Amino acid sequence: MKKIIICLIILFTLTGCYNYRELNDLAIVSGISIAKVEDGYELTVEVVNTKKEQDAASARETDFVIYKNTSDSLQEGFRRLINEAPKKMYAAQMELLILDESLAKEDLKNVVDFMARDPEIRSEFYVIVGKNDDILEITTPLENINSKNIIQSLESNNTYLGSVNLVTFHDLIDNYLNDKIDLALPVIEMIGDASEGEENDNLENTTSEAFNLLNNIAVFKDDKLVGYLSEEESKVFNLVSNNIRTTLVKTDFEDDQYVISEMVNIECKTEVDPKKNSVSINVSGKAAISEANYTENLENDKTIKKVENKLNKYTEEIVKKLIKKTIDKYDSDIYGFEDMFYKKDADYYKKNIKDNWDKLFHDLDIKVSSNIEIFEKGNLNGGIYYE
């Protein structure tokens, strides 16, 4: 027993302290933005300013610091940040990766390889496409850290409005490795003057000089960005891909009348039939009327039925329209129909579909049915317009 104890003590003292790093020596990276420039990659790294909170003297300092570097490889670029920064970059807590439009239009291979290879970086951060390359640089009110601000709006948008989808790096790798699904990433855009947005003054006005705005969804084809969807289209895409549970749908009636209903518990079932080359999509869920300038009595079951029918019809229509558009305009299979065919009948897929997918894709027979039920109409019974 004594020998074992002595051995243990020696073991402990002989080992160095593997992976020892004091918290004070780390620059905590919260977000990274990567852009493609002529001579390689431009890295923008957002580092949390940990000095600020503790030190009253640095109250005027910004909450985060941006380090930039241009290099022809990502790893070198990251390492060279240390030329400017006093501490080593620590990216395990990174939460947001912004792929600049310039990069997204070209190739993501290098980025995916580097990020997936690095053991320190975790794979549960969100990936988003940035329309400008200085999105990380501006200061944000309400949330101190820019990337945190973006993540919060991403998540709340996905929960309440549904015009963006949430894609973590893990999903991205999955998607990347599976050539039967095309990528769709949320988009963010910086509005205003970036040079003013960088300063703390940006926080001193009620309206910010520069701010970030979520801007729907970008469509990829073969891992290259090919186009953007509108807000309406993004919602429909999310609905079909089961990315959201809640969204708003506007149903138009004659004479500029409309009913806006909030759909909840949305579930979309997609059935494929490889032999008939058909896809049938069934949207089901519930809806609550949240706004209406409709002059008929909403208390009447018949009227509700009518609105319901209209809503279902409209939903079917927009779903069909969007799928047609993505197929015809972008030639992009963001819904993963090809993958569904493969999963349904792998043998048949290998024999008949794999080689002629390009042709079959355009000839897809798409059936959409919608089965949404109105279950609530708010605190008003008939409606102000009716009364």
Added chain:
Amino acid sequence: MEIKDIVKRLKKDTNNNDDYNIRKKIVGGKLVYVIYNEPLTSSDKISDFVIRSLDRIDKVAFKSDSNLEDIIFNEIDNFKVKEITTYEDICYHLNYGFTVILISDSNKYFALETKGELARGISPPLTESALRGAMDAFVENIQTNLGLIRRRIKDNNLWCESLEVGRYTKTKVNVLYMNNICKKELVDKVVEQIKKIDIDGIISAGTIKNLIEKENKSVFPTIFTTERPDKVCQSLLAGRVIILVDSSQFALLLPITMNDLFLSTEDGFNKSINITLTRFIRYISFFITLFTPAIYVAVTTYNQEMLPTELLVSFASQRSSVPFPAFFEAIIMLIAFELLRESDLRSPTFTTSALSTVGALILGEAAVNAGIVSPIMIIVIAITALSSLLFTEPEMINGVRWWRIIFMLGASFMGVIGVVLGFAIFIIKLCSVSSFGVPYFMPFSPISTTGLKNSIVKFSTKKLDKREPQLSRNTTKLKEVE
């Protein structure tokens, strides 16, 4: 031996000490010595009963033809008259507070019980307070303590082995057990171990505890000390052995398991369902007090990825002004806390308010402002200290300290892996300990269904109808209640 020689020898042996009072009397025409040790005896008892009855014997009871010894033995007013014959016995009884009567021309001497009240009265328990529970505690007098127990258990099966330990102190040690519940071999083992002790003196129960417990085996206590008679009676009924030591107000309870340290006599008063929650908190607090500093060291120096980002940022900003490594910071604060606790225990009550002010400064704002420690470290130490104070057995708190340091060392060498390794060693060590033949980690390992019912989850009193078979011969505790 002539009684005059005895007196002479006594005077010589005690260096003519004033404490030994020798009174000469003539009773029935014979010389009688009344000897007693003044500090130990009650002067009232001696004058009222011994001297007065001797006078009465001289005047009334004594007839010239009768035997003086018999008359004294019969007529003297004392509830306890012992016949002794040797010089050693005389000395022994004198030192116990007896009054010894020597009669000339006789080789029989009498020892009369005239002990003085040298003990304080029964007071509430000071070290083991309970919201609900008996408010009497043991005192320094073993007879009072025995009384407190016998008052609760009125049965002939409460047996008591009386022993005497200590060459000079001749301390009375009583081993109590329930004859029909307790395992005989356990009692024999304990009695044998106590008999083996040959020491100059026993001043407190702690000496006995350390001598019969294999002290170096584990840092955790394998014998429980308590000052609560209700706890003692509960343990007696569970089949445990109690050791009472004269002039010590703490009874020793054995054998015990780890789980017993988490129980409280108060638990019996409250609803089992509520106590279950309390037990959870006690167990959790045990882990908190063991692991918090170690985990703090691990996550700030190795495993930063384990923390949520916001927390990490907050940690980092709080640590940014601290020049020391996290391990060193934690050690500083632990030492500060131990200083505070130790000084608080040692100091008289009127300095504690000053102490707590100073302590709050050391362990608080000032230390943070001075940049010695980070605010989060204060929280870590505070919760560690708070959790450790849940246990009434001081030995437990002391034992936990060692493991806390071991875990911290593990954390400072290998991060969370080090803590896990330390924990593995901790569990192995705990499982290898036994308290007088009962595995220390029972009821968890080996699993004992009776014990589990009264561990983290406390079953209702109706369901706790069996005694632990490892402890007792007779396991039926509660018969069917309607």
